[in-house]
Amino acid sequence: xxxxxxxxxxxxxxxxxxxxxxxxxxxxxxxxxxxxxxxxxxxxxxxxxxxxxxxxxxxxxxxxxxxxxxxxxxxxxxxxxxxxxxxxxxxxxxxxxxxxxxxxxxxxxxxxxxxxxxxxxxxxxxxxxxxxxxxxxxxxxxxxxxxxxxxxxxxxxxxxxxxxxxxxxxxxxxxxxxxxxxxxxxxxxxxxxxxxxxxxxxxxxxxxxxxxxxxxxxxxxxxxxxxxxxxxxxxxxxxxxxxxxxxxxxxxxxxxxxxxxxxxxxxxxxxxxxxxxxxxxxxxxxxxxxxxxxxxxxxxxxxxxxxxxxxxxxxxxxxxxxxxxxxxxxxxxxxxxxxxxxxxxxxxxxxxxxxxx
Numbered sequence: 001x002x003x004x005x006x007x008x009x010x011x012x013x014x015x016x017x018x019x020x021x022x023x024x025x026x027x028x029x030x031x032x033x034x035x036x037x038x039x040x041x042x043x044x045x046x047x048x049x050x051x052x053x054x055x056x057x058x059x060x061x062x063x064x065x066x067x068x069x070x071x072x073x074x075x076x077x078x079x080x081x082x083x084x085x086x087x088x089x090x091x092x093x094x095x096x097x098x099x100x101x102x103x104x105x106x107x108x109x110x111x112x113x114x115x116x117x118x119x120x121x122x123x124x125x126x127x128x129x130x131x132x133x134x135x136x137x138x139x140x141x142x143x144x145x146x147x148x149x150x151x152x153x154x155x156x157x158x159x160x161x162x163x164x165x166x167x168x169x170x171x172x173x174x175x176x177x178x179x180x181x182x183x184x185x186x187x188x189x190x191x192x193x194x195x196x197x198x199x200x201x202x203x204x205x206x207x208x209x210x211x212x213x214x215x216x217x218x219x220x221x222x223x224x225x226x227x228x229x230x231x232x233x234x235x236x237x238x239x240x241x242x243x244x245x246x247x248x249x250x251x252x253x254x255x256x257x258x259x260x261x262x263x264x265x266x267x268x269x270x271x272x273x274x275x276x277x278x279x280x281x282x283x284x285x286x287x288x289x290x291x292x293x294x295x296x297x298x299x300x301x302x303x304x305x306x307x308x309x310x311x312x313x314x315x316x317x318x319x320x321x322x323x324x325x326x327x328x329x330x331x332x333x334x335x336x337x338x339x340x341x342x343x344x345x346x347x348x349x350x351x352x353x354x355x356x357x
Contacts, residue, residue, distance in 0.1 A: 214259055219256045
C-alpha cells in the first residue's frame with residue numbers, strides 16, 4: 001500500500017499544496033512549527049476520519065478560513081475530505097462515507113510519534129485507545145460494536161443522572177444493562193484475540209531489540225468478562241446511582257505489560273518501558289501485514305531523535321518493506337542511517353512544502 005499524491009487547501013497552516021510522494025522513503029525536514037506534523041496529520045485524517053491531536057475538526061481549518069479539503073490518492077484508490085463549519089464530508093473513490101467504520105481499513109496507516117514511546121508506562125486509557133484504534137484497522141465489526149457500546153453507555157449514564165429527579169426511571173436500567181453486555185461481550189472477544197496475537201509478535205521483537213537480556217509478555221486485563229458483566233452491573237447499581245456513572249464495563253479495560261514477569265509500569269526502567277512501547281508499535285505493523293495481507297504506510301513524526309542508536313536501527317530496518325514518511329529537524333543525520341536511492345526529500349517552511357533536488 002502506497003500513497004502517491006496529496007492535494008491540500010487550508011489544512012492547518014498548509015494553505016495550498018500539491019505533494020507527490022515517492023513509493024519508498026519520504027523525508028520532510030525543517031524547523032519546529034513549520035507544518036511537518038500538520039502534513040502527517042492530513043494523511044492520518046484521510047485514513048481514520050479524525051485527528052490524532054485535535055479536539056475538534058474545526059481546529060484543522062486554517063485561521064480566518066471557513067473550509068478545508070484534502071484529496072489523497074493511493075495505490076488502491078482515492079480519498080477526499082472536506083471540512084466546513086465543524087462538519088466533515090468524506091468519500092472513497094467518489095462514494096460518500098456515511099459512517100467512519102466504512103472508512104477504516106481502506107488506507108492503513110501506522111503513525112509513530114514521541115508520545116507513543118510512553119505507551120508502556122502511561123495509564124490504562126492510553127493503552128485502551130491504542131487497542132481500539134488498531135483493532136478498528138483490522139476489523140470493521142469492531143468499530144460498529146465499539147460505537148454501539150459507547151452510545152449505550154452514554155444513554156445509561158444519562159439515565160443514572162435522571163433518576164435523581166425521577167426514581168421511576170430505575171425500572172428501565174436493566175434494558176440498557178442487557179444492551180451494554182451484548183456489545184461488550186463481542187468487544188471483549190476481539191480485544192482478547194488482538195492482545196494474544198500482538199503480544200506474541202511484540203515479545204519476539206522485544207528480545208531482538210534488547211538482545212535477549214529481558215523478556216516481555218502482554219495480557220488482556222478486562223474489567224469484566226462475559227460470565228460476570230451483567231452480574232457486576234447489577235451488584236454495582238447502587239454505587240452507579242450515587243456516582244451517576246457506570247463503574248463496570250469494557251470501558252475500564254487495560255493491557256498489562258510484564259517485564260520478566262513483573263509489571264513494567266512499577267518495575268521497568270525507562271529504557272525497558274521505551275523498548276516495550278517500540279516493540280508494540282513494530283508489532284502493529286507485522287500484525288496488519290499478517291491479517292490484512294497489506295503493508296501499511298508508516299508515519300514517523302520526529303520520533304528518531306527520541307531513540308538511541310540501537311532502537312533507531314530496529315525501527316529503520318522496517319522501512320525496507322513499507323512506504324515511510326519521516327519528519328525531522330535535520331535530514332543529514334537521518335540520511336546517514338538510510339542507505340536507499342529511492343528517497344525523496346522535502347523542505348517545509350511556514351506552511352510551504354518544497355522538493356529538494
